[in-house]
Amino acid sequence: MKLQRRPIDQGLYTKGGIITERNPDFCIVRLRMPAGMITPDQITELGAIAKRHGVKDIHLTTRQTIEFPHIDPAELSGLLAELEANGTPLGAEREEVVNVTACLGTRHCKFATIDSVALAKEIDRRFFAKELPVKVRIAISACPNGCESERLNEIGITGIQRPIRDPGLCTGCGTCTCYCREKAITVENGIIVLDKGKCMECGFCIMPCPFQIIRGENPQYRITVGGHRGRHPIIGRHLVTVDTPDDVIRVVDRIIYWIYRQASSGSLLPEQLDELEFDEFKKTIVEMVEG
Numbered sequence: 267m268k269l270q271r272r273p274i275d276q277g278l279y280t281k282g283g284i285i286t287e288r289n290p291d292f293c294i295v296r297l298r299m300p301a302g303m304i305t306p307d308q309i310t311e312l313g314a315i316a317k318r319h320g321v322k323d324i325h326l327t328t329r330q331t332i333e334f335p336h337i338d339p340a341e342l343s344g345l346l347a348e349l350e351a352n353g354t355p356l357g358a359e360r361e362e363v364v365n366v367t368a369c370l371g372t373r374h375c376k377f378a379t380i381d382s383v384a385l386a387k388e389i390d391r392r393f394f395a396k397e398l399p400v401k402v403r404i405a406i407s408a409c410p411n412g413c414e415s416e417r418l419n420e421i422g423i424t425g426i427q428r429p430i431r432d433p434g435l436c437t438g439c440g441t442c443t444c445y446c447r448e449k450a451i452t453v454e455n456g457i458i459v460l461d462k463g464k465c466m467e468c469g470f471c472i473m474p475c476p477f478q479i480i481r482g483e484n485p486q487y488r489i490t491v492g493g494h495r496g497r498h499p500i501i502g503r504h505l506v507t508v509d510t511p512d513d514v515i516r517v518v519d520r521i522i523y524w525i526y527r528q529a530s531s532g533s534l535l536p537e538q539l540d541e542l543e544f545d546e547f548k549k550t551i552v553e554m555v556e557g
């Protein structure tokens with residue numbers, strides 16, 4: 267007797283997180299997991315869900331999420347319902363805002379200047395899977411070390427902190443110079459001199475001074491647009507630097523609206539920046555932030 271296959275809901279294939287596999291009879295299911303954060307209970311349940319649906323291997327992606335390869339499309343409805351119930355729902359992979367990535371930021375990294383995880387979750391909450399003419403990847407690093415390669419994303423956000431030299435009595439001990447990887451601090455005639463041209467605003471020199479001569483300004487958020495990795499990597503262009511997470515959300519909202527209204531499908535965002543009059547857009551954003 268011939269076995270009857272369960273019917274396949276073709277509508278599910280319009281969802282971005284479902285990717286047709288090399289063997290087109292199967293698909294890959296990619297999840298939504300902003301900042302790559304997942305609780306121990308969720309990851310345990312993900313293992314159980316995978317087993318129930320015959321998944322042999324689970325793949326960790328470059329965009330800090332998880333995907334289940336080799337899924338029989340007949341399994342999709344049940345699988346997606348279980349993933350949703352686990353708080354690890356279906357992701358996105360088409361011309362839309364895909365999984366937002368972030369480093370651990372001030373929650374755990376000693377170099378961090380901003381809470382990149384909270385920011386990633388808020389950006390995800392507001393913009394995830396927003397349909398656009400082009401794919402938009404957003405990444406956040408909490409310091410200029412750039413562990414998330416954020417400037418190679420369509421929207422990159424970097425936490426920075428500018429050092430300020432206090433007028434107090436610098437002993438010229440040189441401790442701070444050892445912490446500056448850019449050689450942006452020198453001791454001249456017994457006091458330090460900061461070279462703003464070399465300084466990356468990482469803030470690493472602030473803590474080590476035994477006399478608190480170097481203070482940090484409030485952390486800021488540097489936003490770049492039009493980066494891309496893949497075949498021809500491109501570093502994003504600096505758009506604006508802002509002071510608060512709310513400012514970041516306002517700027518990201520404007521970038522996404524600009525892409526939605528003006529970008530065209532068929533080529534990557536970085537290839538369109540000049541046609542989209544990036545410099546004009548930048549002026550309006552700077553005016554908005556400063557106004």
Ligand code: SF4
Nearest residue numbers: 369375378408409413
């Ligand atoms: S980018 Fe900076 S803050 Fe983030 S993990 Fe790397 S070193 Fe830490």
Ligand code: SF4
Nearest residue numbers: 446465466468469471
């Ligand atoms: S902020 Fe970073 S790059 Fe700038 S002077 Fe301090 S350690 Fe050097």
Ligand code: SF4
Nearest residue numbers: 436437439440442475
């Ligand atoms: S700023 Fe502080 S650490 Fe740097 S040379 Fe002066 S006293 Fe030493």
